[in-house]
Amino acid sequence: MRVFVTGASGWIGSAVVDELLAAGHEVSGLARSAASAAKLEAKGVQVRRGDLDDPAGIRAGAEAAEAVIHLANKHDFANQAVSNAAERGAVQTIGDALAGSGRPFLLASGIGGLTQGRPVTEADPSPFHGPESPRGGSENLALEFVDRDVHSVSLRFSPTVHGTGDHGFIAVLSAIAREKGVAGYPGDGTNRWAAVHVTDAARMVVRGLEKAPAGSRLHAVAEEGVPTKDIAAAIGRAFDLPVASIDPADVPEHFGWIGGFFALDLVATSGATQELLGWTPTGKTLIEDLDTGAYSGGRE
Structure with missing residues (x-):
């Protein structure tokens, strides 16, 4: 499967790319810098230069792939509004590019804000909707694309x-x-x-790509x-x-x-x-x- 990965040279992304390649998938990755591009090319990844502020590049990468795994995030904790807007824009762009195709779209999310006095389960929906909410409401936005024939899956990573x-x-x-x-x-x-070890998280992502039904929420949680x-x-x-x-x-x-x-x-x-x-x-x-x-x- 041809898989386009945003955040491909990041902490989780690097491990996911390794797992995808080991499983026989063909990978293209979004890279912001020459150093990131070189790192990906050394692994045999096809590099697409760009970042979350490049919707045209993200769309082109998604359109050329058979599946998309969106792991990039600005992580600007001093200016959450900027991170949230970029995240929502990327998810909207990818969803629009994949609409009507039935192709997999996996995106990174988390469990923050979902706790209700008990452990969060996969059955718990995110309460975050709209661009002003945490992560720009990206999990719910992505899952809404299921109704537009996108095979969306949420990847909720441990903190x-x-x-x-x-x-x-x-x-x-x-x-x-x-x-x-x-x-x-x-x-x-x-x-x-x-908590979860990065190698376990990466294995879960690849299995989610290959096995998870559309609309699934997956938890990368070991402890x-x-x-x-x-x-x-x-x-x-x-x-x-x-x-x-x-x-x-x-x-x-x-x-x-x-x-x-x-x-x-x-x-x-x-x-x-x-x-x-x-x-x-x-x-x-x-x-x-x-x-x-x-x-x-x-x-x-």
């Missing part, structure tokens, strides 16, 4: 997709701990984050919820730092923009996804990754 080389949330929390001289956690540290106190303790061990509670009132100042996320209870299950796809996570846990040097340059 931490971890592993060696990750530069996401856990890497940011680790950097803050080193800067502050303490591995902090919000309040009593009982709020939790779902339902790791307490933030345990995350901080593992960061402390990794960098030989003391571990301490951060008063909720001080969380924004201590952690900066990521504090609001770290204080949330982001838990989810993946039982339905595992049963549907025959997918079983086998990678390291988040704490195992921290304890074996994935974020501190230690042993593998």
Whole structure:
């Protein structure tokens, strides 16, 4: 299958591209820079230069493919409106390009904002609609294209997709701990984050491409919820730092923009996804990754 991947050189995208190639798919990838393009070309990926501000390029990539996996996002946490608008625009462009074709369209989403005092399941719809909502309401927008004969599937990733080389949330929390001289956690540290190893997430995406029915919501979740106190303790061990509670009132100042996320209870299950796809996570846990040097340059 010819698969067009946005975010192909990113953290999750790189792993997904590797899985697609290993499964025998032909891959084209969107690349913003010459360095990203070279990285993809070295893998045998056909490169299409562009970014989320290039709707014509995105449309051309989607039209030339037999399936699209949309993983790119600006991740501008200081200006969410910009990220949300770009995300919605990309999803609209891809959906319009694939309308009437029945071709697969998988897009990255998450579980943030879906929690209701219990773990989020695949049956829980996103409450976010419209361009002003988180991610520009992109999950619901993409699923609406099912009615226009697009095989849309939502990929809900855990708040931490971890592993060696990750530069996401856990890497940011680790950097803050080193800067502050303490591995902090919000309040009593009982709020939790779902987690999945990047290799498990990539395998789920490819199985979702090959097996998930249109309209599916898939959960890339291996651990339902790791307490933030345990995350901080593992960061402390990794960098030989003391571990301490951060008063909720001080969380924004201590952690900066990521504090609001770290204080949330982001838990989810993946039982339905595992049963549907025959997918079983086998990678390291988040704490195992921290304890074996994935974020501190230690042993593998």
